[in-house]
Amino acid sequence: MEPRFVRANGLAFAYVEQGPSDGPLALCLHGFPDTPATWRHLMPTLAEVGFRAVAPWLRGYPPTELPRERRIAPDTLAADVNALHRALGGDRDAVLVGHDWGAVAAMRAAAAAPERWRRLVTLAVPPERILLGAVGDRRQVLRSRHAMAALVPGAEHRLMAGDAEGFLRLWRRWSPGYVPGPDDLEPLQQMLRTPGAPRAMLAYYRGFAPAVVSRRALSHRVSLPPQPHLVLHGRQDGCVGVEWAERAEGRLPHPASKVMILDDAGHFLHLERPEEVGRLVREHLGARGRTVPAVRA
Template identity: 60%
Template sequence: MGSGTVRANGIEWALTSAGPPDAPLALCLHGFPDTSATWRHLLPQLAAAGFHAVAPAMRGYAPTEVPPDRRTDPDTLTADVNALHRALGGRRDAVLIGHDWGAIAGARAAAAAPDRWRRLVTLAVPPESVVAQARLDVPQARRSWYVVAAQLPGSEALFTARDLALIRRLWHTWSPGYQLQPADLDPLRATFAVPGVARAVLSYFRGFATAAAENRAASRRVTLPPQPHLHLHGRDDGCIGAAIAERAVGVLPHPASRVEVLDGLGHFLHLEDPVTIGARIVEFVTTGRPAVAPR
């Protein structure tokens, strides 16, 4: 795998990649609290399937530039993803894979620019409309305590204290069957050691909370992506319950879309069983691939 940088939507992005640059783009977006190292198993699988697989460190996560304004609202994340498509030479045969916040950003980008993205895969976070309907669900409210904690004054210190103790607790709670690996934890330590990163990362929650309040006032709704969409969810996910993910069945508009809830896996399902999850993703994003890449 290789590394590099690209400038898109006003900031410098750090990238990890695999596969030839002239192959169809497969953009892999990580979530919270994670890094692009989360895709270390999937990138080679996508490259072997004929993709240029690219995993950026998301906005605010070092070594990607920490934006001076620390702006992280839904529209900015959407613009980020579609700007990366342009900067990386993406065509109409590009595909998106997103986990957690990456799933939210990917779904919004695919809906905003359907001509750029042929297929979409989301992991662990179902469509926003489904999650919004669960906001009064008591078990889910208990799981989501960290969302409130992330918006409190001093939350940066709370989440990074004692060698990222709270972040390590989230990993354990969300994926109880997975043992956090040095390949996960070392990049997290390096990322959160960079000044400004913790504040920028936690601004995702603040930015979305503000936007949600504004959208409710304006009666705005998030558009569902029209492309074929695969959502994968772990039955043992301690962040967003599997019962909520199952509510997405029948919601995704394209007839080729599907929702799969997998037994014995949690929130970081692509790390818990990279062979099975990788095979499902590769099968989905290669289905219907044009024999000649469209320009």
Template identity: 45%
Template sequence: MPPPQTPAPGTLSLDLPHGLHVEALTWGPDDGPLAVLLHGFPDTAHTWRHLGPALAQDGWRVVAPFLRGYAPSGPAPDGSYHVAALCHDAITLHTALGGDERAVLVGHDWGAITANGVGAAEASPYAAVVSMAVPPVPALVPRGVGDAGLAVQQLLMSWYTLFHQLPALPERVFTRHVTRLWHHWSPGYDPGEDLALLAAALPDRAHRRAAIDYYRAAPRQGRVPYTYAHLADAWLGMPSVPMLHLHGARDGCLSSRFATRLAELAPPTCRVEVVPSAGHFLQLERPNRVGALVREFLAEVS
């Protein structure tokens, strides 16, 4: 059964102090507590077309920006696509949007990596974080010989991260490449609408290079610009604020076994849920279930 029709989003445009132009989708009342929703790769802010209206029903002011490099937002003003830069954007957005101590941060994929990092940063202004599909880094680190099978499995699943290190080629075959990723990462889900939205957000070689540069920047953390240096290591830690992690049981990008490991490692302030019959893009595949879990968590921590 297809998900129910959801309200059309509003739009927001602003320029952050460090030079980044941001465009975002919005739902909910202007005077509600702030919920910032961050998308991942290869995706857009439209990935929140179900969760955004659901949170708005609870009174949240939902803002879902297009990340740096994804149109209609601008490219990175300093050329940086490091995780620290993404964390800085999220923190700066809190101030620019007039967020207060009730604000929450939700992320999927690269947005999840960002949310995890912000939740672990001393400078975090967000009261809680929700991450989807990518748990905090400590849950991804092998802990012994017993993890060898999982490490090999994930190495095979993560072939694309090495492919993205190649110069020019990923951009040249981008459309075919990302179509394959959607089908492999979320088996059985029809990504036609999402791929069309992605094509609009990454319409040319320069935009596609920006999206791929997230991966190229990841192993080059020593080159983080000074502006973001104080956040360079935050994304490697465990969030200290209340956290909900959601993972699709059939995720073809990152094994759901990492979510199980997170449940074993995490502090009591962290809740983990594996969503049955969902792949990597669980917020689109199981919008009602994901929405219910997020709304329940936010009601508990707000």
């Protein structure tokens, strides 16, 4: 599928879409290190129930225009998402789906502009306010050692060595039961060959690190999204421990929000368990604003 382009928040964003052009916007946000190909199972499911499913390459991920900054703050990602809502003609029925860094962007965007987004689903990253409790937790620090490594000068060169073997190791460690195939790896490797792309991808970690130093200040600034929010997490996630997702249970503002843990799934749970994830997302988001009857996986 050839990408289209739209200008938002000062950049030309590339994106792919499926579904009726007059359907409510379902903006699907990929994570690190990944591409919109990660939504190849979910986008048809959303299109079938009437959504216009749109998956952009996020800031720092070509063919989206590469930014100049060496640090990309999470609030910049949120601003991108809300600008994409405007640029793509979204309305109050728009919904968000985000994985990994896309989940962070989705939660911040939904909290910053609740009038734009009706519901949201996040995968593999629990709400930031809850995840802040992991700062200093020895087990989670070990899982997140890639974030610290990203701050070291030259990190992108080490990850790119051996045909991007460092990036591929992250996939294998985070989803130990999943073997990424050509549909995952070829779009990723093609993107990584663009000069400047690996550095831009790591800019997310370099932009987030200063905020983590002041955990108390960050906890006051980061709001929980007020919309109905489905948090999905794999029990075998090797990047973010399942215990941090479980702690979100009962702490999400909207009474229709819920946390669901998928057994035998890791960080890339939407690729490992596509039918189950598709069913859960579809049931939560509804169809063109209506509740969808339960569908058996």
